Amino acid sequence: MTDIVLSKVCKRYAGGHEALADITLNIATGEMVFITGHSGAGKSTLLKLMAAIERPTAGSVIVNGQNIGALRAQGIPFLRRNFGLVFQDHKLLFDRSVFDNVMLPLDITGFDRREGAGRARAALDKVGLLHKEKARPITLSGGEQQRLCIARAIVHRPSILLADEPTGNLDADYATGIGDLFRDFNQVGVTVVLATHDMHLAARLQPRLIEVRGGRIVS
């Protein structure tokens, strides 16, 4: 079974810049895939297309059997609930506690709050931040913020985890810890797609590697 199918995908931005050209790619359920390449090669754009943050200019992106290009705006929220998204810039909300940041995806889906609290604590425990649940994200270190972002991405038990440079600006120890987290999720059946240029991580986790250069897949 395949989760994500891209066929002949092009993405051209207003102004003529072509970020992706003729991408064809299948990612199966339960796979772990690293998308590598230099910055500006189109890794982030590829992830954004998968998460319906952007629409393809040409070609089709099909996630869980749904064609993102043809998806109506009302359908997008429900598609996104299949994903856990880990952002390079974390996108944490600094006006609320660590715990409330993790609760957000559950609030959005209308999860019962008491039941949700248990799940949120389990997710925080998983990334080693349970002791900081009452803290504000601003007081966390860069690595902790990244782990908080991961906790928020997994709390609603998504079937696909999309992460953009999750180890981007972390030192090696933190990066290893986070890599192990992703491997754990993958081992319980979550499809993991990472955009990264961290080759140490790739060497440790042995994922399927897809290299993007100049908007095309080269290997």
Place this chain on the structure above:
Amino acid sequence: MKMWFAAHRRAFTGTLSRLAAAPLASLFNILVIGTALALPLGFYVVLANLQGLARDFSPQPQLSIFLVPDASTGDVHDLEQRLKSQSNISGFRFVPRAQALETLKSRAGLADVIAGLPTNPLPDAFVVTASASDAAELAALRADFARWPKVAEVHVDSDWARRLDSLLALGRYAVLMLAAALALALVAITFNTIRLQILTQRDEIEVAKLIGATDGWIRRPFLYFGGILGAAGGAAAWLMIWIALLVFNTQLQPLAALYDIPLQLAHLTAGDSLAALLFAAALGWFGAWLSVRRHLHAYNPA
């Protein structure tokens, strides 16, 4: 269903705590809306009171027929016969000139002046109650009476009430137009307030959208905010009018004592108050809806 209620309760309490988080800003917002609403509402209150007064004082449709000064008892009898055969009047009463003079004497300290007159200057008169109150019919009746012999003049006594009535009708239109203009202002105020809120909560909206929030979920707290703001503004307007009436009625006391009539302006009825409050809430909600609709589009995928 239970989930739906829980989500709405959360949006509601969240809105209240957001209002409480910036008490001064919220207060001023509410005051601005309150003032905008107090104007048309206040006019409406004054108008409703005047209308009540007009209704109380408005007499039966009456005409006075004044006879020429030299009319004889025979002439009076003639006219009496004519009036009796008239079908479109419901009654009449003869006021002889001597009685009219007595009435005048007993009133308003005019006795001295009247005592100084060599003869009675007042004419005999009939006071006629018409069966119809329609202005055109009264005018026709008046023209009829004026053509009768020995009749000097005919007055339609209820003219002033009709004039007041049509003036009040004009006032109602003015209130309506004012209300429409200020309703627009209220929508604009909430539109802008919500726009600012959306800007300050950009991050939250963006993240929520990215992790699967529907537009409805994002919109809900803003709509509640607009509705609550409108309702609070309506309540503020109600209070402002209440205070104004309190002051005004105190000032009205000496005047009322002078004329010996109970002169008191009443506040909106409970039904009107509720309607005003709901209307204000609806306007706030609508302003917020327009604003959110306009500004959430920016977050859809391109």
